[in-house]
Amino acid sequence: MRELSLNVLDIVQNSISAKATVIEIELLEHIEKDLLEINIFDNGKGMTEEQVKSVIDPFFTTRTTRKVGLGIPLFKMAAEMSGGWLDIKSEVGKGTRVYTSYGYSNVDRMPVGDMNGTVSMLIRMNPDIDFVYTHSINEKSYVLDTRELREQLDDVPLDTPDVIEWIEEYLKENDAELTT
Amino acid sequence: MKSLAELKAIKEKAQAQMTARENNDDGIRVLVGMATCGIAAGARPILNKFVDEIAKRNIHNVKVTQTGCIGICQYEPVVEVVVPGQEKVTYVKMTEDKIDRIITEHIVNGKPVTEFTIGSYKD
Ligand SMILES: Nc1ncnc2c1ncn2[C@@H]1O[C@H](COP(=O)(O)OP(=O)(O)OP(=O)(O)O)[C@@H](O)[C@H]1O
Ligand SMILES: [Mg+2]
Numbered sequence: 143m144r145e146l147s148l149n150v151l152d153i154v155q156n157s158i159s160a161k162a163t164v165i166e167i168e169l170l171e172h173i174e175k176d177l178l179e180i181n182i183f184d185n186g187k188g189m190t191e192e193q194v195k196s197v198i199d200p201f202f203t204t205r206t207t208r209k210v211g212l213g214i215p216l217f218k219m220a221a222e223m224s225g226g227w228l229d230i231k232s233e234v235g236k237g238t239r240v241y242t243s244y245g246y247s248n249v250d251r252m253p254v255g256d257m258n259g260t261v262s263m264l265i266r267m268n269p270d271i272d273f274v275y276t277h278s279i280n281e282k283s284y285v286l287d288t289r290e291l292r293e294q295l296d297d298v299p300l301d302t303p304d305v306i307e308w309i310e311e312y313l314k315e316n317d318a319e320l321t322t
Numbered sequence: 323m324k325s326l327a328e329l330k331a332i333k334e335k336a337q338a339q340m341t342a343r344e345n346n347d348d349g350i351r352v353l354v355g356m357a358t359c360g361i362a363a364g365a366r367p368i369l370n371k372f373v374d375e376i377a378k379r380n381i382h383n384v385k386v387t388q389t390g391c392i393g394i395c396q397y398e399p400v401v402e403v404v405v406p407g408q409e410k411v412t413y414v415k416m417t418e419d420k421i422d423r424i425i426t427e428h429i430v431n432g433k434p435v436t437e438f439t440i441g442s443y444k445d
Binding site: 143148151152155211212213216259260263266267290291294295296297298302303304305308311312315316319 | 323324326327328329330332333335336337340356357358359361362366369370373377387388390
């Protein structure tokens with residue numbers, strides 16, 4: 143992947159395949175601590191401890207029945223390249239929490255890229271799923287929670303073009319606010 | 323600053339238009355491969371451009387959706403166009419500048435752009 147926002151787009155596909163109805167994405171830029179964190183939480187079907195082990199290190203598994211997935215290993219590699227790590231906590235029937243950390247200023251850290259593009263695309267393509275996106279820079283942060291949007295919109299779907307445009311503007315304005 | 327209250331106005335406008343909007347379940351489907359292989363090869367801007375162009379040209383009977391890995395990772399980004407009653411057409415190694423012709427020639431005028439399809443890449 144060329145940017146971390148594409149890894150996020152990909153990792154969230156796993157949550158969607160796991161039938162999640164609420165997906166949280168956190169982009170936490172602790173610049174003063176030279177730390178970047180990207181976390182993805184879902185309430186999908188979850189995995190057993192054994193499954194978690196084999197998806198993190200697919201080449202250590204003895205299983206040969208299924209094709210080896212690439213999404214999680216690529217995400218892990220991106221984190222480790224920058225001096226960070228990936229960790230997964232999952233519980234069957236409850237959901238999955240994917241945590242990653244990066245050395246913020248590490249030369250081998252990939253750029254975050256267009257995270258807003260990832261968020262708005264995910265909402266547009268999955269209007270029945272709720273997304274909660276948190277972006278922080280140092281101690282400032284904001285949240286986009288589609289459940290709050292739905293309260294205002296009643297039966298109007300989130301993938302209505304005017305709604306998507308509103309979301310894109312909202313993300314842009316709040317990002318600008320974070321850096322002032 | 324954007325406020326949630328603005329969504330009320332968007333809602334009212336959308337509700338007014340909703341009854342007029344026809345059901346497009348039996349329309350054309352554009353499927354963009356969004357598995358790891360597709361995303362890594364650049365599927366995100368392709369999907370965005372299809373959605374934007376179709377909206378811009380006011381084409382109503384087309385639904386753009388995402389699909390998983392169809393097993394031809396080396397040809398990603400892959401886009402499948404399904405016109406009801408016709409065979410599915412698979413476009414491979416998609417770039418943004420191929421989208422214009424696919425929309426004009428295939429989606430609007432019903433003639434697949436053969437030179438962009440998988441058949442033209444395989445021997
Ligand atoms: N959030 C999740 N909830 C439940 N199961 C998950 C989740 N994330 C991953 N998995 C399981 O781990 C497997 C490996 O995921 P990974 O993204 O690495 O590969 P993949 O999705 O199978 O294939 P691809 O290479 O297209 O991503 C998935 O097939 C799924 O079984
Ligand atoms: Mg995956």
